[in-house]
Every structure is written in C-alpha cells, then in structure tokens.
Amino acid sequence: GEDVEQSLFLSVREGDSSVINCTYTDSSSTYLYWYKQEPGAGLQLLTYIFSNMDMKQDQRLTVLLNKKDKHLSLRIADTQTGDSAIYFCAERASDAGGTSYGKLTFGQGTILTVHP
Amino acid sequence: DVKVTQSSRYLVKRTGEKVFLECVQDMDHENMFWYRQDPGLGLRLIYFSYDVKMKEKGDIPEGYSVSREKKERFSLILESASTNQTSMYLCASSTSSVGTGELFFGEGSRLTVL
Numbered sequence: 001g002e003d004v005e006q007s008l009f010l011s012v013r014e015g016d017s018s019v020i021n022c023t024y025t026d027s028s029s030t031y032l033y034w035y036k037q038e039p040g041a042g043l044q045l046l047t048y049i050f051s052n053m054d055m056k057q058d059q060r061l062t063v064l065l066n067k068k069d070k071h072l073s074l075r076i077a078d079t080q081t082g083d084s085a086i087y088f089c090a091e092r093a094s095d096a097g098g099t100s101y102g103k104l105t106f107g108q109g110t111i112l113t114v115h116p
Numbered sequence: 117d118v119k120v121t122q123s124s125r126y127l128v129k130r131t132g133e134k135v136f137l138e139c140v141q142d143m144d145h146e147n148m149f150w151y152r153q154d155p156g157l158g159l160r161l162i163y164f165s166y167d168v169k170m171k172e173k174g175d176i177p178e179g180y181s182v183s184r185e186k187k188e189r190f191s192l193i194l195e196s197a198s199t200n201q202t203s204m205y206l207c208a209s210s211t212s213s214v215g216t217g218e219l220f221f222g223e224g225s226r227l228t229v230l
C-alpha cells in the first residue's frame with residue numbers, strides 16, 4: 001500500500017528559508033499535496049503539484065518533485081512566525097482501477113516552529 | 117465559500133458509551149472521508165464513502181462504523197468507546213469530477229474517552 005514519510009520537527013529563524021521533505025512509495029501517484037494545519041484547526045490546502053511536473057512556484061512557496069526518488073519538498077522563503085504550523089504531505093493514487101475514490105494518504109506531519 | 121462542518125468540536129465520553137460524530141458538507145461532493153489524527157502518526161483513514169449509502173473501509177476501521185443516508189451528511193459511530201479512541205477526528209469531502217482531487221476538511225472533533 002501507499003506510504004508517506006516526513007520528519008517530525010523543523011525549527012528555523014524568522015526570515016530564513018524552511019525546507020520540509022517528504023518521501024512516498026506509490027509510483028502511480030497523480031497529484032501530491034501540501035496541507036497546512038494551524039493550532040486548533042482543520043487542514044487547509046497550501047499547494048499541490050501534478051505528477052508530470054518537477055517544480056511549482058507560488059509566491060513564497062516552491063514545490064520540488066523528484067519522481068525517480070519519490071521525493072517531494074516544500075520550500076518556504078522568508079519564513080514568518082505566522083508560518084508556524086503542522087505541514088502534511090499527501091499523495092493521491094491513480095484512479096485507473098476506479099477504486100481509490102480520491103483517497104489521500106498523508107504523512108505524519110512536520111511541526112514547523114519559527115523563532116523570532 | 118466551501119464548507120465542511122463538524123457538529124461537535126470537543127466531546128468527553130465514558131468508556132463503553134456510544135458516540136456519534138456528525139459531518140455536513142455544502143459543496144454537493146460525492147466523496148466523504150473520516151480520518152483520525154494522532155501526534156507522530158499523521159492522518160489515518162477510518163472509512164470513506166463515494167455515494168449515498170455506500171461505504172468503504174479505510175486503513176483503521178476496527179471499532180468504528182459509518183452512515184451516509186444523505187449526500188451531504190456522513191456520520192462516524194463508535195459503538196462502544198474505548199480510551200484508545202481518544203483522538204482528533206477530521207471529516208473531509210471531495211468531488212469525483214475531474215480536477216485536482218483536493219480534500220476539504222472540517223475543523224475537527226476532539227474526542228476524549230475516560
């Protein structure tokens with residue numbers, strides 16, 4: 001089955017870049033996602049990348065995808081204290097068999113702490 | 117604005133009690149999901165539903181059941197709550213239409229079983 005792995009903690013200083021890494025196992029993944037969870041809240045989609053892309057940039061966020069190594073990363077430039085949250089990597093399997101119904105498999109979540 | 121609403125944000129129940137967690141979405145989504153979130157384990161899928169009255173087991177269905185009588189509502193049921201079911205429960209929905217497959221999440225229901 002699918003498996004998604006992330007490191008649990010990352011601590012950075014305000015203004016530095018943060019890089020959160022993720023590895024996944026399902027080579028048939030179609031979309032890969034980064035979700036953000038702020039304290040006491042549900043998950044919100046931060047960004048996503050389609051599996052035929054290797055990079056996506058959206059303002060301060062850069063997503064890099066290495067399909068060969070099944071490695072996904074999220075870079076946050078100029079990290080702010082408001083970026084402190086839990087970040088989840090997730091993958092969506094191919095629906096070719098018609099049985100995934102849009103299920104996402106999530107990693108353990110990386111707790112990002114930004115120090116002033 | 118899209119919305120997934122979980123009726124109870126915080127619940128405290130006793131071992132052996134029956135627990136209902138309700139989730140409603142207003143986006144006419146076909147797919148609905150119940151995940152459980154525990155520190156260091158991330159989100160684990162309990163059950164999901166791709167249509168009214170249809171349900172499929174996720175990765176950790178033991179001790180849980182679900183009900184989907186209407187398209188907009190998906191309920192998670194703990195027939196006899198146990199302390200190891202103390203957790204944060206997250207409901208999500210998505211469309212089956214072609215697109216990014218994004219899941220939309222509710223705010224979560226934090227359940228404590230004493």
